Amino acid sequence: MKLVFATNNLNKLAEVQKMLPDSIKLLSLKDINCFDEIEETETTLQGNAKLKADYITRKFSFNCFADDTGLEVESLDGKPGVYSARFAGEPANSENNMQKLLEDLKDKTNRKAQFRTVVSLNLNDEQFLFEGICKGEILKKKHGEKGFGYDPIFKPEGFNVSFAEMSSEQKNNISHRGIAIQKLVRFLEEKYS
Secondary structure, three states: EHHHHHHHOOOHHHHHHOOOOHHHHHHOOHHHOOOOOOOOOOOOHHHHHHHHHHHHHHHHHEEEEEEEEEEEHHOOOOEOOOOOHHOOOOOOHHHHHHHHHHHHHOOOOOOOOEEEEEEEEEEEEEEEEEEEEEEEEEOOOOOOOOOOOOOHHHEEEEOOOOOHHOOOHHHHHHHHHHHHHHHHHHHHHHHHH
16 A cells, blocks of 8 residues: 655654554655645644644545654643654754744753653545654753754663664654554554565
């Protein structure tokens, strides 16, 4: 089965491809000649995930899934949340986002946070939603070179290392996106096996 993942983020694409069974051929937006910038105008992760999946299905007639992820920090009332990718403003830049978050937390003792991903799947004219949450805390400085986004400053619960210090396999087993995608994969396997 061919399934489009509505993302231009090559890191995310590679991460997800490793998690899917061989029976599912993952296509990128580039693979279907979609070079449109899909504006994320919704105020919730679920809204943005649905918006992106609906856009691809409507315009290109492909079965498709899209995700939206936010880092929700308890002492910042859930911020940056849906605005995580552009927390420090335009242009979107992971380094600037991390620096702004560390600055905003410098006087806070509560560093509890969670990553939350919502995946919206459009499959044969039906829509399905899957959510994944990974709880943890924000470190005081960056650790590790792997991963992307906020990975160097996020330490998941029960671990002594940041996401950026983990192998992709280790991270995929416990991460927010990993959990949501595992739910998606189980759903597809049940439906098509």
